[in-house]
Amino acid sequence: MLTLAILGFLYEEPLHGYELKSRISALTGHVKPVSDGALYPAIARLEKGGLLVRRAESGAGAAPRQVLTLTGEGRDELLRRLREPSQVDITDRNRFFTALAFLRHLPSADEQAAVLRRRLEFIEAPAGFFVRDGSRVRAGDVDDPFRKGMVEIARATSRAEREWLSRTIAELGS
C-alpha cells in the first residue's frame, strides 16, 4: 500500500519525502499519519531497486530536502501494479482504494475497466458473515444489535461501491 502510494504520487510529479507523507496521509480519508519509520525505509527500498532517484535540494532549513523522481523502471512498475493487481490489492479495501487513486494513469479504458471488474466480482461474491452450523445467518436472524450493525453497514457500503463500479464500468465501455 505504502509502496504503491509512493509510486503513484511520484508518477505525477517529483516530490520530497515530507510532502509525500502529507499526501499519503490525506489519501487514506480520515487522516492517519504515515510514520517516518515506514516511509523512509520504503523510499530507500525503492531507490535500491532502481525505481527512483534522489537529488538533495541544498535549501536552507532543517534537513535538506531529498527530491525524489521516478525512473523509467519506476514508472513501468506503477503501471504494472495497476494493470496486474494482486489478490490482496483487489480484496483489501485500503489497497484497492489506493490503486483507484492512481488508476487514471493506466493509458487504456479497457485496462481500467478490467480492474474495476475484478473488484466488482469480488464484492459480488457472497459474503460470509457469521456462519453457524454451515448455514449462513442473515441480517434479520442475528439477535446481537452490534453484529446487526456490522451487517447493515457492510451492506450499505457494498451497495454504494457496487453501484459506482457498475456505472463506471459501463461508462468506460467503448
Add this chain to the structure above:
Amino acid sequence: MLTLAILGFLYEEPLHGYELKSRISALTGHVKPVSDGALYPAIARLEKGGLLVRRAESGAGAAPRQVLTLTGEGRDELLRRLREPSQVDITDRNRFFTALAFLRHLPSADEQAAVLRRRLEFIEAPAGFFVRDGSRVRAGDVDDPFRKGMVEIARATSRAEREWLSRTIAELGS
C-alpha cells in the same frame, strides 16, 4: 485484530484452532482466510501469556485437535480491550468492526455506548481527501472519475455508519 478476534470467539465457547480460523475468516465479511502462519503463533503467544490453555482432543483423524479455553485473565483481557480500545482500534475499520462483533460482551450499556461514541467522534472529524495547496478539494471539484468514486463511496459508507452509530447510541441511552 487477530488477537482480539481469538479472545472474542473463545470468550463465547472453547474452540480448536481450525474452527477459530473459519470463524475469523467469516467475520471479515468477504472471506479472506486467516493464514496458519498468523493464527498458530498468535495462539502460542496467548498461551504463553496465560490468557488461554489448550487441551489435546485425542480424536482419530489428522493432527489432534487442540481445544482452546480462555483463562480468567483471558476473559478479563477481552473486556479490557473492549472497554479501552486503542486509537487504532477506533481508527481502523477492520479493527473497529472486530471490536463491534464482541461488544455485547461488555456488561454495561454505558460502556458499550462510550465505545460507539468514540468511533462516531472519529468518523465525524473532517476527512482529508486530496488536500491541494492547503484548501480541501470537494467531491465535485475532483476531475478524475476514479478519485470522485473514492470520495463518493467513502461518503456513502461514512453516512451509513454515522446513522447506525447515532441511532444505536440513542437506543443504548438509559
Add this chain to the structure above:
DNA sequence: GCTAGCATGTAAACGGTTACATGATTAG
C-alpha cells in the same frame, strides 16, 4: 488413485509501529 477438507505447525522475509535522534524556521 486423486482431490478436497480437516488439522497443526515452523521458518524466512517483509513491512509497519514506536521510540529515539537531530536540527532549523516561523508564529504566537
Add this chain to the structure above:
DNA sequence: CTAATCATGTAACCGTTTACATGCTAGC
C-alpha cells in the same frame, strides 16, 4: 521562549505473509 511545523533518518520489536512440512479421512 516555546510550541508547532518542516525535514530526514535509525533501531528494536512485532505481527503478517508466504512457503514449507506432515498426515489422516471422505467422496468422486
